[in-house]
Amino acid sequence: MALQPYASRLERIWYYAIRGFCVLVLICLVLPIFAIIPISFTSDTMLSYPMPGLSLRWYIEFFHSVMWTLSMKNSFIIAFATTFLATALGTLAALGLTTANFPFKGVITGMMIMPMVVPIVISAVGIYFFFAWVGLTSTHLGMILAHTALATPFVVITVTATLQGFNRNQIRAGTSLGASPVTVFFKITLPQILPGVISGALFAFVTSFDEVVVALFIAGSEQYTLPRQMFAGIREKYNPTIAAVATMMIIVSIALLVTVELLRRRSERLRGIRQ
Amino acid sequence: MSHTHSSAQNLTTFDGTPLKEMLQRAERRRKIKAAGLVAPLFFFLLITFITPILLLLYRAVENPEILEVMSRTAEAIQSWDGSGIPAEPVFAALAADLRQAHKNREVGKAGKRLNYDITGFRSLLNKTARKVSKMNPQPTSNRDAIVAIDKRWGEQRYWAAVKQAAKPYTEFYLLAAVDLERDKDGNIVQVPAERALYLRVFVRTFWMSFVVTLWCLLLGYPVAWMLASLPMRYSNLLMILVLLPFWTSLLVRTASWIIVLQKEGIINKILLWTHLAPNPIQLVFNRFGVYVAMIHILLPFMILPLYSVMKNIPPSYMRAASSLGANPIVAFLKVYLPQSMPGISAGCLLVYILAIGYYITPALVGGPKDQMLSYFIAFFTNNTINWGMAAGLAVLLLTATIVLYTVFNRFIGIERLRMG
Numbered sequence: 001m002a003l004q005p006y007a008s009r010l011e012r013i014w015y016y017a018i019r020g021f022c023v024l025v026l027i028c029l030v031l032p033i034f035a036i037i038p039i040s041f042t043s044d045t046m047l048s049y050p051m052p053g054l055s056l057r058w059y060i061e062f063f064h065s066v067m068w069t070l071s072m073k074n075s076f077i078i079a080f081a082t083t084f085l086a087t088a089l090g091t092l093a094a095l096g097l098t099t100a101n102f103p104f105k106g107v108i109t110g111m112m113i114m115p116m117v118v119p120i121v122i123s124a125v126g127i128y129f130f131f132a133w134v135g136l137t138s139t140h141l142g143m144i145l146a147h148t149a150l151a152t153p154f155v156v157i158t159v160t161a162t163l164q165g166f167n168r169n170q171i172r173a174g175t176s177l178g179a180s181p182v183t184v185f186f187k188i189t190l191p192q193i194l195p196g197v198i199s200g201a202l203f204a205f206v207t208s209f210d211e212v213v214v215a216l217f218i219a220g221s222e223q224y225t226l227p228r229q230m231f232a233g234i235r236e237k238y239n240p241t242i243a244a245v246a247t248m249m250i251i252v253s254i255a256l257l258v259t260v261e262l263l264r265r266r267s268e269r270l271r272g273i274r275q
Numbered sequence: 276m277s278h279t280h281s282s283a284q285n286l287t288t289f290d291g292t293p294l295k296e297m298l299q300r301a302e303r304r305r306k307i308k309a310a311g312l313v314a315p316l317f318f319f320l321l322i323t324f325i326t327p328i329l330l331l332l333y334r335a336v337e338n339p340e341i342l343e344v345m346s347r348t349a350e351a352i353q354s355w356d357g358s359g360i361p362a363e364p365v366f367a368a369l370a371a372d373l374r375q376a377h378k379n380r381e382v383g384k385a386g387k388r389l390n391y392d393i394t395g396f397r398s399l400l401n402k403t404a405r406k407v408s409k410m411n412p413q414p415t416s417n418r419d420a421i422v423a424i425d426k427r428w429g430e431q432r433y434w435a436a437v438k439q440a441a442k443p444y445t446e447f448y449l450l451a452a453v454d455l456e457r458d459k460d461g462n463i464v465q466v467p468a469e470r471a472l473y474l475r476v477f478v479r480t481f482w483m484s485f486v487v488t489l490w491c492l493l494l495g496y497p498v499a500w501m502l503a504s505l506p507m508r509y510s511n512l513l514m515i516l517v518l519l520p521f522w523t524s525l526l527v528r529t530a531s532w533i534i535v536l537q538k539e540g541i542i543n544k545i546l547l548w549t550h551l552a553p554n555p556i557q558l559v560f561n562r563f564g565v566y567v568a569m570i571h572i573l574l575p576f577m578i579l580p581l582y583s584v585m586k587n588i589p590p591s592y593m594r595a596a597s598s599l600g601a602n603p604i605v606a607f608l609k610v611y612l613p614q615s616m617p618g619i620s621a622g623c624l625l626v627y628i629l630a631i632g633y634y635i636t637p638a639l640v641g642g643p644k645d646q647m648l649s650y651f652i653a654f655f656t657n658n659t660i661n662w663g664m665a666a667g668l669a670v671l672l673l674t675a676t677i678v679l680y681t682v683f684n685r686f687i688g689i690e691r692l693r694m695g
Contacts, residue, residue: 014603018500018501019501021497022497022498022500022501025494025497025498026498026513026516026517029516029519029520029571029574032528032532032535032571033519033520033523033527035531035534035535035541036527036530036531039534046539047534047539048534048539048540048544049540049544089315089319090316092312092313092316093312093315093316093317095312096308096309096310096311096312096313096314097309099305099306099309101306102306102309102310102313103306103310108317111317111320112316112317112320114320114324115320115324117677117680118328118632119631119634119649119672119676120632120634120649121632121634121649121652121653121669121672122328122331122632122649122652122669122672122673123324123327123328124653125331125652125653125669126324126327126330126669127323127324127327128656129327129330129331129334129662130326130327130331131327145323146323148323149319149320149323149324152319152320156316181308206522210524210525210526212635213634213635217656217657227525227526230526231526231635234529234530234533234639235639238533243530243534246524246527246530246531249523249524250523253519253522253524253527254522257519257522260522261515261518265511
């Protein structure tokens with residue numbers, strides 16, 4: 001609400017006070033994240049400002065450390081596999097759930113959202129006991145399956161939201177013109193819901209890429225991911241290498257955020273929500 | 276389709292089948308197809324998620340140790356009425372069980388279980404098993420011989436504990452999770468104050484989540500209001516500032532807060548420089564640090580639902596209120612606040628649900644007195660390997676979460692759980 005020209009002096013003060021407060025909160029939201037970036041370029045072993053000098057030694061250390069590079073490799077392998085699986089499963093399920101009169105829709109949707117609702121420690125402990133029993137702990141496959149379970153709700157939710165604006169008569173039109181269901185999906189449905197699918201995929205990616213609690217329980221040292229390694233690092237010896245890792249992860253986050261925002265705006269524009 | 280019912284019955288398709296039947300068939304096919312699309316994820320989650328959780332919850336009532344290791348005693352003690360001490364056959368069964376368990380090196384398993392009930396039972400069982408195995412020849416009265424090994428076997432409460440632990444299911448862990456236990460007569464009583472721990476952890480978890488939610492609301496409400504009242508091109512830009520923390524790894528944010536709040540950190544440097552504090556203040560690895568880090572992490576979850584509700588409150592209502600003579604405070608309380616209520620309840624419930632399950636942040640930036648329920652579940656799984664206790668606490672945490680979530684779903688609807 002813009003300030004009215006007839007506002008009293010008190011209202012003006014109040015208005016700017018709130019504005020100032022909001023700006024302060026927004027700064028507090030972002031600044032702590034960026035506070036870690038300069039530290040990663042320090043030449044010192046200390047994690048405090050002011051820094052005595054600048055260097056890239058912690059990045060060099062990162063890329064020369066077998067431990068860190070292995071965990072980076074693991075993070076990407078597990079996150080990409082999770083993204084692929086979760087997107088495929090989640091998109092199919094969303095397509096099914098949004099058909100008219102789907103039986104037990106509420107119950108099944110509730111179940112599919114469960115991994116997002118159940119506290120992460122409970123999921124992790126449950127998965128740990130079960131995977132230990134079937135021999136999936138300390139395997140990449142185990143990590144991928146667990147992360148996929150945690151990531152699918154995000155795909156289901158984003159794709160379902162996109163499907164609200166999709167006219168299903170187009171599927172009938174395609175089928176009546178002789179296209180197979182697979183052709184209809186790839187030629188008609190997918191291109192139109194692609195922004196939602198990609199957003200869901202990115203959410204799935206970030207869910208796996210940032211996940212640490214399940215990794216704490218089921219990953220062996222061969223499966224350590226970046227967050228798992230950071231967790232160990234912060235607890236044992238917190239040195240600027242962690243700041244270097246954090247900086248690289250922030251860059252990944254910004255790239256993902258920008259992509260999702262652009263997609264969202266594009267689809268809003270296409271659906272005519274905004275001019 | 277009821278209104279076309281009569282006409283559809285008379286219509287037929289090209290091959291003479293009634294139209295109604297064909298429609299039903301098509302409808303069935305459509306439903307099967309839809310179910311086929313949902314099935315892969317359904318079964319995937321059933322196996323990798325739902326089953327593990329159910330098995331975990333089952334561990335909270337499962338009681339297999341005594342039945343496995345001391346099966347004869349478990350059977351014989353069922354005929355004991357619980358007063359005095361059991362008769363000779365129970366002692367004979369105990370001696371036989373312990374001899375076998377000693378040979379198979381399984382005494383520790385039973386001892387650990389019994390030790391949950393009475394401290395010191397583990398060593399009692401180990402000692403008895405060792406001595407019973409050495410007894411040669413077999414004594415005429417096992418009862419006298421075993422009580423001679425340790426006179427605690429002459430006490431009723433030890434036998435009551437064995438009888439309790441010899442059932443296939445137990446409410447022991449669930450009771451223990453709320454600081455209750457059964458006394459030697461089988462009544463449910465509170466555990467002695469020095470052993471009571473979990474109720475305090477519960478209260479702490481709910482209290483800390485409440486404080487975090489309240490602060491998120493106080494900080495997030497004005498921000499959401501400002502974002503909703505700004506023109507789209509500015510609010511979209513500022514929205515990035517809200518969404519960036521949302522997308523940044525929890526570990527990165529926690530690591531950042533340690534750097535900002537530590538004794539040599541930025542905040543302490545500023546406090547020293549401005550002479551607001553004579554010495555560096557401990558801001559992290561305590562409750563304050565946990566609150567700051569958690570509020571920072573959960574604030575976007577408050578701002579986003581608030582924003583989406585406030586976006587739809589027409590600004591003209593507030594103008595109408597002031598033109599009708601309401602001062603700004605009255606106008607806000609009577610007009611704006613009630614309309615933003617759905618956003619407030621959605622944001623608060625969401626933040627609260629997320630907060631009660633927190634583990635990583637308190638574990639990294641908190642002290643021992645700032646740990647929440649999740650920490651103890653992880654602790655019993657990894658450190659002391661008391662899986663029954665971990666499961667018992669998990670049942671309570673999960674119940675609390677599901678109740679809150681049901682409220683959320685009933686009053687607000689799952690579709691509000693939108694991200695970005």
